[in-house]
Amino acid sequence: MISGVYGLKELARAIASNPAQWRPLVFTNGCFDILHAGHVRYLQQASSLGRSLVVGLNSDASVQALKPQQPGLPTRPIVPEEQRAEVLAALKAVDAVVIFPETTAIELIATLKPDIYVKGGDYQIETLPEAPAVLACGGKISLVKIEVPSSTSAIVKRILQL
Secondary structure (H helix, E strand, C coil): CCCCEECHHHHHHHHHHCHHHHCCEEEEEECCCCCCHHHHHHHHHHHCCCCEEEEEEECHHHHHHHCCCCCCCCCCCCCCHHHHHHHHHHCCCCCEEEEECCCCCHHHHHHHCCCEEEEECCCCHHHCCCHHHHHHCCCEEEEECCCCCCCHHHHHHHHHHC
16 A cells, blocks of 8 residues: 555545545546656646645556557556556645546546646636536636646657657
8 A cells, every 4th residue: 555545435535534634625637647847836736726635547547548559659658557646646745646447537526526626727627528527516627827838748759769
């Protein structure tokens, strides 16, 4: 067991048993494959919006569904889910990580009922599949500015060009 990495039911129980420790709860989700400064700044911004930050981490299978194999590039994710979860959980800004198998975080949102759902400013609320679930549980959606534009895909491509 890695400190800060939870199963969904375990995390829901922890939040319910001590809401003062967790709420207002900020939630975000993503693949977080090769962690970079853009991820760190994004998570710091998200964390500043509430008392705790929970990160929903796409499982290896869901990353593969979201980011299919491209010719000349390695299969994604590069880093296995357990290692990605451990790295995220070690960040000061992150209070909990939960790995999920779906391609969207709708089930996590319905279970955890975050007060604030955060995504990067490159998203639009109208096209977020999680938006209806957030609004249905009374949460707010916040799109935060991308401070360091970077991506795992761009990093991989750069490495392969060297």
